Every structure is written in C-alpha cells, then in structure tokens.
Amino acid sequence: MSVLDSRRGGGNGNNDDLASLEAGLDALETHLDTRASRWRKLLSATWPPVLAIVGLLGVWELIYRSGVKPTYALPSPADVGLVLRDQLSDGTLLEAMGTSLTRGGLGFLAALAIGTPLGLLIARVRPIRRGIGPLVSGLQSLPSIAWVPAAIIFFGIGDAAIYAVVLLGATPSIANGMVSGIDQIPPLYQRVGKVLGARGLSAARHVLLPAALPGYVGGLRQGWAFSWRSLMAAELIVHSPELGQGLGQLLDFGRSNNDMSLVFAGILGILVVGIAVELCVFAPLERRVLRRRGLLVARS
Amino acid sequence: MTVLEEQRVTRSTGAVSLRGLTKRFGDGPNVLEDVSLDVAEGEFVCLLGASGCGKSTLLNLVAGLDRPSAGSVHVPGGRAALMFQEPALLPWLTATQNVELALRLRGVGKSERRVRSNELLELVRLSGAGGKRVHELSGGMRQRVAMARALAQDSHVLLMDEPFAALDAITRDVLHEELVRIRESQQLTVLFVTHNVREAVRLGDRVVLLSSRPGRVAKEYPVGIAHPRRIESPEVARLSVEITDDLRTEIRRHGAH
Numbered sequence: 001m002s003v004l005d006s007r008r009g010g011g012n013g014n015n016d017d018l019a020s021l022e023a024g025l026d027a028l029e030t031h032l033d034t035r036a037s038r039w040r041k042l043l044s045a046t047w048p049p050v051l052a053i054v055g056l057l058g059v060w061e062l063i064y065r066s067g068v069k070p071t072y073a074l075p076s077p078a079d080v081g082l083v084l085r086d087q088l089s090d091g092t093l094l095e096a097m098g099t100s101l102t103r104g105g106l107g108f109l110a111a112l113a114i115g116t117p118l119g120l121l122i123a124r125v126r127p128i129r130r131g132i133g134p135l136v137s138g139l140q141s142l143p144s145i146a147w148v149p150a151a152i153i154f155f156g157i158g159d160a161a162i163y164a165v166v167l168l169g170a171t172p173s174i175a176n177g178m179v180s181g182i183d184q185i186p187p188l189y190q191r192v193g194k195v196l197g198a199r200g201l202s203a204a205r206h207v208l209l210p211a212a213l214p215g216y217v218g219g220l221r222q223g224w225a226f227s228w229r230s231l232m233a234a235e236l237i238v239h240s241p242e243l244g245q246g247l248g249q250l251l252d253f254g255r256s257n258n259d260m261s262l263v264f265a266g267i268l269g270i271l272v273v274g275i276a277v278e279l280c281v282f283a284p285l286e287r288r289v290l291r292r293r294g295l296l297v298a299r300s
Numbered sequence: 301m302t303v304l305e306e307q308r309v310t311r312s313t314g315a316v317s318l319r320g321l322t323k324r325f326g327d328g329p330n331v332l333e334d335v336s337l338d339v340a341e342g343e344f345v346c347l348l349g350a351s352g353c354g355k356s357t358l359l360n361l362v363a364g365l366d367r368p369s370a371g372s373v374h375v376p377g378g379r380a381a382l383m384f385q386e387p388a389l390l391p392w393l394t395a396t397q398n399v400e401l402a403l404r405l406r407g408v409g410k411s412e413r414r415v416r417s418n419e420l421l422e423l424v425r426l427s428g429a430g431g432k433r434v435h436e437l438s439g440g441m442r443q444r445v446a447m448a449r450a451l452a453q454d455s456h457v458l459l460m461d462e463p464f465a466a467l468d469a470i471t472r473d474v475l476h477e478e479l480v481r482i483r484e485s486q487q488l489t490v491l492f493v494t495h496n497v498r499e500a501v502r503l504g505d506r507v508v509l510l511s512s513r514p515g516r517v518a519k520e521y522p523v524g525i526a527h528p529r530r531i532e533s534p535e536v537a538r539l540s541v542e543i544t545d546d547l548r549t550e551i552r553r554h555g556a557h
Binding site: 015018019021022023025026029030188189191192194195196197198202206207210211213292293294295 | 363365379381382384386388390391392393401402404405406425429433434435436437438439440441449453470471474477478481
C-alpha cells in the first residue's frame with residue numbers, strides 16, 4: 001500500500017480539491033524566472049569598460065601631447081603599444097606572465113592547504129581562537145612586502161624566499177575567510193543538523209562546511225589577491241640571473257634601464273593576469289555558490 | 301468522534317510521557333515546572349500558551365535537544381522528529397536532497413533514499429518540485445518540504461513548534477488540511493505548539509493550556525469535533541471562545557502584581 005493512500009472520511013473528491021487548491025497556491029507564489037539572453041548580457045557588460053579604457057587612453061594621449069613630461073618619463077600610448085607588441089612577439093612578456101602565474105598559483109595552493117585547516121582550528125577550538133585568532137587577523141593587515149627582507153636573510157635569494165612571502169601574505173586571508181564563514185552560519189542550521197542526527201564528522205561534512213562555503217570562497221578570493229600582490233613585491237626585490245624572470249623582475253629590469261614603456265607593459269601584464277584569474281576562476285565560483293543559495297540578487 | 305479516533309484512544313499506549321518535568325537555565329527561575337503530560341499513540345495534542353510558557357523549551361526537551369533540570373521525558377518510539385517555525389531547510393541543497401539528508405543521516409542506503417524521498421515529496425504533493433532549490437520555493441512549499449524531511453526521520457512522533465505561524469492565512473489553512481490528512485495516513489502522534497487558539501482547536505484531539513512563568517499545565521480540553529473540521533466552523537469557534545477566556549484570565553494574573 002502506498003503512503004499516498006488517504007484514509008480520511010472526506011473521500012477522494014475532497015482530497016482532489018485540496019490538491020488543486022495547493023497547486024494553484026504554489027503556482028501563484030513561485031517566481032517566474034526571466035533571464036536575458038547570454039549574448040545581450042555579455043554585450044551590455046562589455047561596452048562600459050571598453051568605453052572607459054578608450055577614454056583613459058584619450059586622456060593619456062592628451063597629457064603626452066601637452067608635453068608636461070619628457071618622452072622618456074611619459075611615453076605615448078602608441079610607444080607603449082609598440083613595446084608591448086615586441087615583448088609579446090619575442091615571448092618575453094608571455095614567459096614572464098607564465099612564470100609569475102605559476103609562482104602565484106603554487107603559492108596560493110600552498111596557502112590554501114595551510115590556511116583552510118588553520119581556519120577550521122581557529123573557528124572550532126576555543127583556546128586556539130583566543131590564542132592565535134587575533135594574531136592571524138592582525139597579520140592580514142601587515143603589508144607582505146615587510147616580509148621580504150626577512151625572507152631573503154632566512155632563505156637567501158631564491159624561489160624559497162619568494163614562496164615564503166606569498167605564503168605569509170595569503171594564508172591569513174584564507175584562514176580568516178574560513179573563520180568568518182563558520183561564524184556566520186545561522187545557529188538554526190546547526191540545530192537542524194542535531195535534530196536530524198548529524199554528529200561530529202557527519203555534522204561537519206553535511207552542515208558546517210557547506211554552510212561556511214560563501215564566507216570561505218570570499219576568503220579564497222581575497223587570498224588570491226594577496227598572493228598576487230605579495231608575489232609582485234617579492235619579485236621586484238628578489239632577483240638573480242638563476243631565477244626565472246617573472247613580471248616583477250621585468251618591471252625592475254625596465255626601471256634600471258629607464259625604459260618607461262617596458263615598465264608600463266609589465267604593469268599591464270600584472271593587471272591582465274590579475275583580472276583574468278578573477279574573471280575566470282573566482283567570480284564564477286562565487287556566483288555559483290551564491291546563486292545556488294538564492295543569495296545572488298539580480299542587478300540590471 | 302469518528303471510528304478512527306475511537307480506535308486510537310482504545311489502543312493507546314503512551315507515545316510521549318512527561319513526568320514532573322522541570323527546567324531552568326542556570327540559576328534563573330523555572331521555565332517549566334512540574335509538567336506531567338501523556339500523549340497517546342496516534343493522538344494530536346496542541347500545547348497552547350502565552351509568551352513565557354516555555355512551549356519551545358518543552359519541545360526541545362522532548363526532542364532530546366536539551367536535558368530537564370528535574371523529572372523525566374519518555375518517548376518509547378525513540379527519537380521524535382521536530383519541525384521548527386522556520387522551514388530551516390539547508391539552502392545549498394535541493395528539496396529532494398534536503399529530504400535525503402535526513403534519510404542519509406539515519407544510515408538509509410542510496411537507492412532506498414531515492415525511492416523514499418520521492419514518496420515523501422509525493423505525500424506533501426511536491427513531486428514536481430524535488431529539483432528546486434530552497435529559494436525557488438514559496439513559504440508554504442518550504443514548510444511542506446520541511447514536513448517531508450521531518451517524516452523522513454521515520455519517527456511516529458512529530459513535534460511541531462509553531463510551524464505555520466509565519467505563513468499567510470490562505471496557505472496556513474491549506475497546510476492545516478494537509479497536516480490532518482498526512483497525520484491520518486501516516487498514523488502520527490503529534491505534539492503541536494501554537495499560540496493561536498483556533499488553530500489548536502482546528503487541529504487537535506486535545507488542547508493543553510499552559511500557564512506562563514513558570515510553564516505548568518493549567519487546563520486540558522478534549523476537542524470532540526469530527527473531521528473534516530474548518531477553522532471557521534461554529535463548533536471550533538465555540539470551544540475557542542472558552543479557551544481564549546481562560547487564556548486571558550491566565551495572562552491577567554501576571555499584570556496583577
């Protein structure tokens with residue numbers, strides 16, 4: 001016998017009435033999903049930044065033509081474009097971007113591996129929270145360039161020093177993201193878990209971690225930004241012929257040759273990598289997490 | 301009284317029995333004091349009271365979420381299922397997954413989970429909405445998913461903490477009817493907390509009025525009205541007036557000193 005069998009005295013007619021009434025209510029209260037087409041959305045998202053960039057280039061060109069600064073200090077957009085083309089065609093810039101991206105990515109992954117369990121411990125173990133919680137949030141506001149001299153003395157000039165700086169820069173953000181993700185879990189979810197019989201590990205797996213995800217993803221995003229900034233600071237200072245040439249080293253090379261166009265090209269490379277990772281990794285990840293939970297408010 | 305109700309009363313062995321239940325938090329005053337209550341198997345009991353009568357505390361004790369300061373809670377069927385005022389669905393899961401989580405935490409195997417969760421969603425008439433996420437469901441639909449999830453705990457005792465208080469009147473009315481239907485078909489014992497007198501009379505076989513600060517059993521009312529009932533019916537209104545008068549007397553007592 002199916003669980004659907006109704007044993008009420010009212011009979012089937014009554015039951016059908018209720019079913020259709022309920023179906024009507026559900027239909028009335030369900031929101032219609034209206035989404036603009038993908039292309040239209042892409043188009044409307046693209047033109048404002050393009051317009052802004054064109055405007056910026058125009059202002060730059062005007063300042064260049066007004067002659068307030070000599071050409072070596074402020075090259076024209078066209079000069080920078082030429083250097084950019086050369087750097088791209090001989091592969092220097094792409095190679096530097098690749099080297100930096102690899103370092104940044106590896107450093108970030110290491111920070112992820114350390115920051116995640118650290119955040120869990122701080123959030124869930126009271127003595128640890130009292131002891132090192134404030135220290136970790138404090139470290140977040142320490143500019144990571146301050147670690148560079150210490151890292152050079154400790155590790156010598158080399159990759160180890162660079163990774164140490166990236167790690168120290170990014171780990172606190174990721175740990176703090178985890179902590180705030182867990183702190184923001186509505187107490188109701190934990191009660192529900194308890195009522196449903198979730199204990200210890202199963203509570204962590206089915207309730208605690210998924211509930212903390214939005215805050216944690218925010219922490220990852222910030223952790224990446226910190227990795228990338230720390231890496232640039234480290235690369236600017238830590239360089240030697242044996243080390244691979246990253247974007248920071250390229251910048252320093254441009255500065256020591258008084259080559260403003262190369263410096264600009266390097267800055268552009270740093271920006272492009274930063275924006276690309278944000279757009280291709282973290283923005284979609286965050287959007288997905290928030291959309292699943294209905295936390296993403298559609299903006300027109 | 302219908303035939304069914306008579307049967308229920310005659311085969312009653314206690315589904316929930318509370319003896320001298322007392323609860324206080326820390327050094328505070330008693331929130332509940334010496335509450336004794338027997339709920340027969342298959343019975344629908346509504347707990348009614350003003351603010352401060354410890355209704356939610358009582359449910360937490362029965363659900364085993366908290367320990368009594370004195371007295372005993374006995375639920376022979378094992379753990380009771382609990383429904384909150386908010387649907388309290390987990391927003392990262394779909395409706396089906398919310399129901400399945402309850403099954404999974406009970407150790408039900410994967411294929412059986414599928415089957416059982418489909419059955420339960422069908423029972424609350426949401427078969428088509430299983431793949432929806434919580435934010436895509438209306439308030440009434442969410443409470444029905446919550447009901448399906450509570451039933452997935454496979455307990456014959458269902459505790460409900462003002463589950464319809466946040467819903468609009470039309471939806472609440474429909475859910476009353478659903479609850480009565482499901483309770484019949486699943487032969488549930490229900491302990492339902494509310495401060496809506498008519499709701500209590502509309503749903504319950506028995507209404508238990510609690511006093512406030514501390515919460516004690518003040519009076520009990522058997523509801524001898526045959527199902528199907530309507531909240532607007534004169535029989536429901538008549539008993540509601542009687543209970544409301546007693547409730548007001550109880551509330552006035554607190555203003556007197």
